[in-house]
Amino acid sequence: MKISKKKILELLTSGKYVPSTFKAIAKILEVKDKDDKKNLRKLLKELIEEGRIIRDSRGRYVIPGENMVIGDIQFTRRRFGAFVSRDDGEEVYIASDDTGFALDGDRVLVEITGTYRDLPKGCVVKVLKRGRTRIVGTFVTRGLFAFVIPDDPRIKYDFYVPPEGFNGAKPDEKVLLKITRYPSPGRNPEGVVDKVLGNAMDPAVDLPTVIFKHNLPEPGYFPEEVLKEAVKVAKPPTKKEISKRKDYRKDRIFTIDGEDAKDYDDAISIKKLKNGNYLLGVHIADVSHYVREGSALDREAYERGTSVYLLDTVIPMLPFELSNGICSLVEGEDRLTLSLEMEIDPGGKVVDFKVHEGVIRSVRRLTYTEVNRFLNGDNDPDLLKHLEPVKKELLVARELARILRDWRKKRGSVMDISSREVKILFDEKGRVVDILPQERGESEIMIEEFMIKANETIAEIFNTQDIPFVYRIHEKPDPESIIQLKHYLEAIGMKLRIPKNIHPKVLQEILEKTKDHPLHSSIERILVRSMKRAVYSERNIGHFGLASQAYTHFTSPIRRYPDLIVHRLLKKIIEKGHFSPEEIDRYEKELPRIAQHCSKRERIANEAEWDLLDMKKVEYISYHIGEIFDSVITGVTKFGLFVEIPEKMLSGLVHVSTLDDYYEYNETQNILVGKHKKRVFRIGDGVKVRAVHADKTTMEVDFVIVEKENNKNNKRNNSKNKAKKRKKKRRS
Known part of the structure; x- marks a missing residue:
């Protein structure tokens, strides 16, 4: 008898079914053959992982109750609890005491027990599938015993390592641990050292630490099957293929990217029409022509979801042959594209558009630096000669970009939320020597405006037809987050009316009113935190931050899987003008899964990028222990002051125990007040601080306030000693 998931679910949902073990189910379904039993066990396991059935503590298979949900658990970094993301995108809050023996990333069964703020609240009943098999941490010894302390603050356990599992690891070395036993009642988790990464303080260890911590592919690695397929498909366009497409090769099309960019997936063309309108062409690499649905390349790209940019190292979504080769819109080479032509009036409105499968030949590969110099009036002869073919187009592009930007603002x-990007400078040994803030110039803003307009235009095609699609959505902020923002602004002396039903224009006005404030960057951060994270979704609810009714990601298919999906859907519309009922049914089932997976992969990539950047910032300050910096207080708590060195975008803590008095925290006014001297510390105050401690593993930096430049050495030493004590306290 052939067993299927459908057959199993029919049994478990039938009125006559009594919760049964594997043996009993096999008997009911008359499964006797050894291979059939193996298949039944496999199908039951898959149904559990999908969340459609569960196996209770007595080994019986049942359908989850109405108050039971299944999802992936993610702990907060400060371990204040966790959130379980359900397959439908909804979240459930789990208090710290209710997480059971789950680890961050596990698939869990949750019983709903109440509500927390606007979210359902629950407790973990069972771990259905472990999300981690390896973790990165520091190898430490305690007497005769050894443990690995995880780098990830979301993992609350230390892992015991038996002597036979040391694998040559020495105390304080960074290691990759293979988990051999997960936490259970009365037992700590255990593991064996899989790989020694090196001394925790060695800068060269940071990159592999982040890669293994976030379970990313190693740079340069792709499965053999994927590499073979990449070589096979990465061929120049044939005459036959070119003949099917609109030929843009005589148009002045060019790319503008960063100095170090190697994958150019977007190019533009632009001209002013006789009627006063602008014709903007946004030409995007036709990756979908080479990465066919269901191929080895496609499966690997889906699993990765996105390229990951770790400072000067890239973990690409696609192999080099495609990402830097045949799909990259390099100068002077024929390249296949999906080309969007938009006619835009002087008010910034798209009055007409067309989408074609095209072929282009870029006339210039430009950099943001070059274009910024030109737009700023640099008359260097070599620069002007290089830009000669597109000088006129660049001036028209600037004109249109300003119109589009003004339209968005209205x-x-x-x-103007700065990405707070910094450039890390290294010496020949790989040590951090400086941190420089990166400012966006007019060319970066120009390209951003064109890509936003292209993404909105493509999204509207599908939104107006109400057919399955992958949107980039951004929900409205929670009212509580907005209240926190309001309190922060009041703490720095700003009185602003913020309505409950908030519109993005209100946030825009806050940024404008505070642009000259010394705490502007901190205000930006608080404002960003008050907003929800943008994600991919098959449901269009608009994009709050952009004040856009429909938005998608269409412009970067080399490095983002959702863009590749959008291209495939767009091609079907170009070809037929509509989806068949079968296609609609298929996409309605597939796109939610793809959107959720890609949102998760994007979050992992972001966290990896932030982790490495933070490690390098901590490394920088570790070389400057004892030095004095100008800083601004960005946060006040009962345990101390958070300060930031603006010119380095580097933050740390001034612990209350290092201050010159006994300080009491006034929660209402969000200030620290000295009991005897009555000195007050509040957000926005400028203070001179000395760096006294930096820990790359915990990402913690400690400062002390310097009253005078000639502080005595004993005060300095006392501060260092207190910082060391706090470090021990944190680790215990």
Whole structure:
């Protein structure tokens, strides 16, 4: 008898079914053959992982109750609890005491027990599938015993390592641990050292630490099957293929990217029409022509979800042959594209558009630096000669970009939130020597405006037809987050009216009013935190931050899987003008899974990028222990002051125990007040601080406030000693 998931579910949902073990189910379904039993066990396991059935403590298979949900658990970094993301995108809050023996990333069964703020609240009943098999941490010894302390603060356990599992690891070395036993009642988790990464303080260890911590592919690695397929498909366009497409090769099309970019997936063309309108072409690499649905390349790209940019190292979504080769819109080479042509009036409105499968030949590969120099009036002869073919187009592009930007501002789009990007400078040994803030110039803003307009235009095609699609959505902020933002602004002396039903224009006005404030970057951070994270979804609810009714990601298919999906869907519309009922049914089932997976992969990539950047910032300050910096207080708590060195975008803590008095925290006014001297510390105050401690593993930096430049050495030493004591306290 052939067993299927459908057959199993029919049994478990039938009125006559009594919760049964594997043996009993096999008997009911008359499964006797050894291979059939093996298949039944496999199908039951898959149904559990999908969350459609569960196996209770007595080994019986049942359908989850109405108050039971299944999802992936993610702990907060400060271990204040966790959130379980369900397959439908909804979240459930889990208090710290209710997480059971789950680890971050596990698939869990949760019983709903109540509500927490606006979310359902629950407790973990069972771990259905472990999300981690390896962890990165520091190898430490305690007497005769050895443990690995995880780098990830979301993992609350230390892992015991038996002597036979040391694998040559020495105390304080960074290691990759293979988990051999997960936490259970009365037992700590255990593991064996899989790989020694090196001394925790060695800068060269940071990159592999982040890669293994986030379970990313190693740079340069792709499965053999994927590499073979990449070589096979990475062929120049044939005459036959070119003949099927709109030929843009005589148009002045060019790319503008960063100095170090190698994959150019977007190019532009632009001209002013006789009627006063602008014709903007956004030409995007046709990756979908080479990465066919269901192929080895496609499966690997889906699993990765996105390219990951770890400072000067890239873990690409696609092999080099495609990402830097045949799909990259390099100068002077024929390249296949999906080309969007938009006619835009002087008010910034798209009055007409067309989408074609095209072929282009870029006339210039430009960099942001070059274009910024030109737009700023640099008349260097070599620069002007290099830009000669597109000088006129660049001036028209600037003109249109300003119109589009003004139009976005009028509708309320949140403008000018700096990405707070920094450039890390290294010496020949790989040590951090400086941190320089990166400012965006006019060319970066110009390209951003064109890509936003292209993404909105493509999204509207599907939104107006109400057919399955992958949108980039951004929900409205929670009211509580907005209240926190309001309190922060009040703490720095700003009185602003913030309505409950908030519009992005309100946030835009806050940024404009505070642009000259010394705490502007901190205000930006608080404002960003008050907003929800943008994600991919098959449901269009608009993009709050952009004040856009429909938005998607269409412009970067070399490095983002959702863009590749959008291209495939768009091609079907170009070809037929509609989806068949079968296609609609298929996409309605597939796209939610793809959107959720890609949102998760994007979050992992972001966290890896932030982790490495933070490690390098901590490394920088570790070389400057004892030095004095100008800083600004960005946060006040009962245990101390959070300060930031603005020119390095580097933050740390001034612990209350290092201050010159006994300080009491006034929660209402969000200030620290000295009991005897009555000195007050509040957000926005400028203070001179000395760096006294930096820990790359915990990402913690400690400062002390310097009253005078000639502080006595004993005060300095006392501060260092207190910092060391706090370090021990944190680790215990």
